[in-house]
Every structure is written in C-alpha cells, then in structure tokens.
Amino acid sequence: MYQYIIYSIFFLFFENIIHVLGTWKFYQKSEIGLWKIFIPVYNIFILLKTYNRPIWWIFFLFIPLTSIILLFILWMDLMRSFGKKTKKDMILFFLSAGIYIYYINFFEKIKFSKIEKEKKKEDNIGILLAIIFSFITHTYIIQPFVIPTSSMEGTLLVGDFILVSKIHYGLRMPISPISLPFTHNNIIGFIKSYISILKWPYFRFPSMQSIQRNDIVVFNFPKDSNHKIIDRKDNYIKRCVGVPGDLIYIKKGVLFVNHKKESFFLKKQQAYLIKTENIPLNIEYIKDKMDIEDVQFIGEKNDEFFYQIMLTEKKAIQIKNLFDNIIFIKKYILPISFQENYIFPNNYGWNRDFFGPLHIPKKGELIRLNLKNIHIYNEIISYEKGVKINNPLKKYYKIKNNYYFMMGDNRHNSYDSRYWGFVPEDHIVGKPIFIWMSIDWNRKKPFNFLSWKLRWKRIMTTIDGKHSYLYLFFLFSFIYSIYFFFIKK
Known part of the structure; x- marks a missing residue:
C-alpha cells in the first residue's frame, strides 16, 4: 500500500511540475502570488475557485487519469480568460495534447481579460462529468463485459452482457493508470491503449469475500505475451474449480477435488x-x-x-x-493413453479427460522440488522471483502467492488451466454478478444486426439465473416515460 501511495505522490508531483511550467505566466498575469503557483494541490484549488468550478473537483486530482482531465479543463479556462477561445485555439490545444498552452505561455504576449463566471457552466461540462464518473465506476467498482466465446456454456452464453464487481474479491488498484477511458489493452490491432512506461506496484484492498470453489471468476490471462502489465492482459472468465491447497484430477472427464467427485450441476457441457x-x-x-x-x-x-x-x-x-x-x-471421452498437445504441464502424458493429480500452490507453503515436479513449479518460481532453478535436488521453495485452477463449464470446448496452468491471485479481476442484456446473434456473422434476437429470459438476471429483475427495467421505463412526456412539459 505504501509503495502505491508513494508512486501516486511522485506522479502528482510530476504533474505539478508540468502544470507550473506551462501556466506560470498565466498565474502572474492574473496577479496571483508567485509562491502560490508552486504549491501542489493548492495551485489547483486557486484555479477552481477563480473560475467558479466546484471545489470538490479537487478529488479528481488524486486519480491519475482524471487528474489529467482536470488539468485540461483548467488549462482551457486559463486560455479563455486570456482571449484564446477561438475554434482554432481549441483544435490546436487538443491536437497537441495540451502542449499548445506552453507555446502561449512562453512565446505569446497574453493579456488578462475577465470573463463572466456564469459562462463557465457549459452544458459540455455536465457530459464530461458523466464520463468521468462512469470511468471511475468502470475502473474501481463495476465493469461491464460481453461473453465472446462458448467456453462457459451453458452457464453463460455468447452474447451475454454481464456486470463484474471489482470489490467482492478486493479492489485491485490500477497498475497501468494512464489509458484511454473504457478501453482495455488495444485500440485497433496492436496499438496499445495505455502507457506501458508508467507502472504502479500491485496493491489490492481487503476482500468482501474470498474466492470459493466453483465461483465464476474474471481474471487476466497469465500467458498473454502481448501485454506484460498484469491489468492489461486479456480478460478471461472461467469457473474456479480449485482453490489454494486443493488436489485436483480428472478421470474419464469427471473432475475430482481432494478425492471427492465434483458436485453435479445441470449446466456443465x-x-x-x-x-x-x-x-x-x-x-x-x-x-x-x-x-x-x-x-x-x-x-x-x-x-x-x-x-x-x-x-x-x-x-x-x-x-x-x-x-x-x-x-x-x-x-466423447479421450482415452487415457492419448497425450493431448499443449496440455499443462508438458511431457506428463495427460489430456483434457485424464488429468492430474495436480496440487494447487498456496501462499506460505514450502514446496520440496524434485525432477518430477520442477516443470510444474518452475513457472511459479520464475514469476515470483524472476529466475529458474536448473538443479532442483535438495531444494525447497516457499510460495509467495495464492494460485487458482480455472475451468470452463463447456468442458470440451474451453481453453483453461488444463492447457496453461495456474492463475496467480494478483491476476484476479472480479466476480460476475449480473446479466443486464443478452443477445442471440449469428456467431459466424455477429455484426449482422438484423439477425439479432433478445433472450428475454436472461435479461436483468443474476448470474446463477435464480433472480430476475426485468420488471424493474419496465417499471423504470414507464416512470421515465411519464416524466418525460407529461411532467417535464
């Protein structure tokens, strides 16, 4: 936690330097004391007060991305107050990502002209605030996802739009805090949507509940080689069938956990x-x-x-x-003698239907390494320590993280832990809690909108399907319609 706070303070200090370098002449021309310009946070407070912005906006300063947005708003306020408010000025400001204000500050003669404070309450600010609050909700509380593959059928279907709670298993603070809002890792193709140079340390708040066996979990794919930063790796959703300390194995397509046959559930395919x-x-x-x-x-x-x-x-x-x-x-059960390609770990002769036994590592556990298990635990050691052990004889290793074993409910059509191994606890994103929309589309032509069909029975339901709140949607729509067509007029 302390490391995360220190990184955030350094970033805030760096932002303050950029802000002061680009605006000190504006402050001086506004007859603001020179000493006030250099005090972090306080110099932003002065601008908020000067331009009649809500003082509580100061809290946006402590979130890296929203702090950048806040600075942009205040920089535009400064530019307008010095007569730089034409369309050309605004276009140059945005195309230069704010650098245009440096040009004005250092190379142009600027004259302060008071503007009416009432004009500062543009309608666009309301839209911008809505975007900021949506971004905060998306990043720190609940994030929407869509199910793109059939690996979790029939629990979750292709075209289910779900909401995932980021606080149930403990909020993981952003590790790559600077990115385009509402994007994950790529914009188009391999163009990244985040700044990979800036990387915060891993920190997670205490959880509301621990991951239980058979929970459905959203996590970052550990073997995503295209993205090195944890929270920018591809998002996967599977069922956690093994928690830290469990022993799992599969015989004839049937999963056993700690020598007990898995509980039968109707939706397993x-x-x-x-x-x-x-x-x-x-x-x-x-x-x-x-x-x-x-x-x-x-x-x-x-x-x-x-x-x-x-x-x-x-x-x-x-x-x-x-x-x-x-x-x-x-x-269709594969024979025990058939060795499936790319199964985890390599060279063990396992397949999707005959797998294990495999022990799931637990934090604090002391593992005795030998030639038989080194292929299993070397990846964990490399991940935790950054080194590999070539000679495992007479060596022990203490596990630093909890690990989980994930499988899809569509057991024979799921790329899961059977193929790529364990999920470290720092890769956990959150818990799916709600299906707010479900669309049945042509899987070969998903963008053929005319073929889309709503799955009414799944809309506004909990993930387990036990509770439906679709009636609340219709009730809200009815009340809103009355307000819009009758009361508002």
Whole structure:
C-alpha cells in the first residue's frame, strides 16, 4: 500500500511540475502570488475557485487519469480568460495534447481579460462529468463485459452482457493508470491503449469475500505475451474449480477435488458423439428450438450420419428421446493413453479427460522440488522471483502467492488451466454478478444486426439465473416515460 501511495505522490508531483511550467505566466498575469503557483494541490484549488468550478473537483486530482482531465479543463479556462477561445485555439490545444498552452505561455504576449463566471457552466461540462464518473465506476467498482466465446456454456452464453464487481474479491488498484477511458489493452490491432512506461506496484484492498470453489471468476490471462502489465492482459472468465491447497484430477472427464467427485450441476457441457441412420439429424430444429449452437457434422457413410455436439446431460437425454433414428449418443471421452498437445504441464502424458493429480500452490507453503515436479513449479518460481532453478535436488521453495485452477463449464470446448496452468491471485479481476442484456446473434456473422434476437429470459438476471429483475427495467421505463412526456412539459 505504501509503495502505491508513494508512486501516486511522485506522479502528482510530476504533474505539478508540468502544470507550473506551462501556466506560470498565466498565474502572474492574473496577479496571483508567485509562491502560490508552486504549491501542489493548492495551485489547483486557486484555479477552481477563480473560475467558479466546484471545489470538490479537487478529488479528481488524486486519480491519475482524471487528474489529467482536470488539468485540461483548467488549462482551457486559463486560455479563455486570456482571449484564446477561438475554434482554432481549441483544435490546436487538443491536437497537441495540451502542449499548445506552453507555446502561449512562453512565446505569446497574453493579456488578462475577465470573463463572466456564469459562462463557465457549459452544458459540455455536465457530459464530461458523466464520463468521468462512469470511468471511475468502470475502473474501481463495476465493469461491464460481453461473453465472446462458448467456453462457459451453458452457464453463460455468447452474447451475454454481464456486470463484474471489482470489490467482492478486493479492489485491485490500477497498475497501468494512464489509458484511454473504457478501453482495455488495444485500440485497433496492436496499438496499445495505455502507457506501458508508467507502472504502479500491485496493491489490492481487503476482500468482501474470498474466492470459493466453483465461483465464476474474471481474471487476466497469465500467458498473454502481448501485454506484460498484469491489468492489461486479456480478460478471461472461467469457473474456479480449485482453490489454494486443493488436489485436483480428472478421470474419464469427471473432475475430482481432494478425492471427492465434483458436485453435479445441470449446466456443465461436454462433447457428445451422435450417430443416426437413413435420415440426417435435424440441426435447424436443434439450434432454433433447443438453443444448442455448437453442432459439428463429422461425415456420412453408408446412410449413417455422424455428429459432435456440445451438450448438457439433460439435453442429451432430450435429443435421444426426440429423434427415433438415433443409433447412439455418448460422451466423447479421450482415452487415457492419448497425450493431448499443449496440455499443462508438458511431457506428463495427460489430456483434457485424464488429468492430474495436480496440487494447487498456496501462499506460505514450502514446496520440496524434485525432477518430477520442477516443470510444474518452475513457472511459479520464475514469476515470483524472476529466475529458474536448473538443479532442483535438495531444494525447497516457499510460495509467495495464492494460485487458482480455472475451468470452463463447456468442458470440451474451453481453453483453461488444463492447457496453461495456474492463475496467480494478483491476476484476479472480479466476480460476475449480473446479466443486464443478452443477445442471440449469428456467431459466424455477429455484426449482422438484423439477425439479432433478445433472450428475454436472461435479461436483468443474476448470474446463477435464480433472480430476475426485468420488471424493474419496465417499471423504470414507464416512470421515465411519464416524466418525460407529461411532467417535464
């Protein structure tokens, strides 16, 4: 915490230097005492008071990005008060990212002209404040996400728009605090949306609750090689099936945690092989009437048709009962002898359906390293210490962080911890709490807006689907309509 505060103070001090260098002549021409110009925070307070801005805006100064926005507003106030208020001046100011004020300060003769304070309350400021408060909410409280892949079906569907709480598991303060608002890591292609040179130390506030086994969690993808800063790595969402200290393994596609079979839940999906004779499977009916999207036609031979479909056990039974021409429908489980490529860790001979046993490291735990487990823990040691251990014999290592094991509910169509390993606790983003919108779109052509369909049963529901608040949306819309069309007039 202290390191984070120190970094923030240094940044505020650096901002103050930039502010003073670019505006000292404006202060002098305004007959403000020279000593007042150089005092951090107080010099901003003077401008807020001078230009009739709310004094509480001073709090924006203590958040790196909002402090930059606050400085820009006050710099524009200064420019206007010295006659620099034409469209040309404003365009030059924004195109130069504020550097234009240095040109005015050092190279132009400026004369102070008092402006009416009432003119300072532009409508645009209200819009700007709304953006700032939205950004603060987005960064520090609740962040919206959209589900882009099917790895969490059928719990979360492609096209679900969810809200993720950043405070349930403890608010992680921004590590890369300077970025374009409402962007994550890239703008277009590989153009980064953040300044990677500025990097704050990791700090997380105490959590409201700890991550429990089977919680759905949003986290930063640990193996994202395109972004080195933790909070700018790609966002993933999976179910936490293993917490620190757990022992997990998978047999015949069934997960065991601490030697106990996982609790059965209806929405878990796996790959099923289906064989029909004489007549192909009615895929259109399956997709339209049963909300099943992941259907793959394998081939046809001697009037027999073969398919692979991602299904829950309940829907597998429904399909079997619906179609009389089905010869068999069974889970597609890889044999134990099959070694799947890119499975974690390498060279262990595991696959998605036969995996482990694997121990999940816990903070403070002392691990005895040997030739058998060095491939598992060397990544952790490299992450925590920045070095690798070549000769593990007779060496112990004390784990510095908690780690988690994540899996998708769509077990046979999920790129998860089985393939890339553990999630460190500093990569945790937050807890999904709400589905505020759900759109069923064509997955091959997602931008074909005419094909979009609203999933009304999922809109304004909790993640577990137990509670729906759609009626509140209609109630609010009704009240707002009455106010807008009748009372406001």
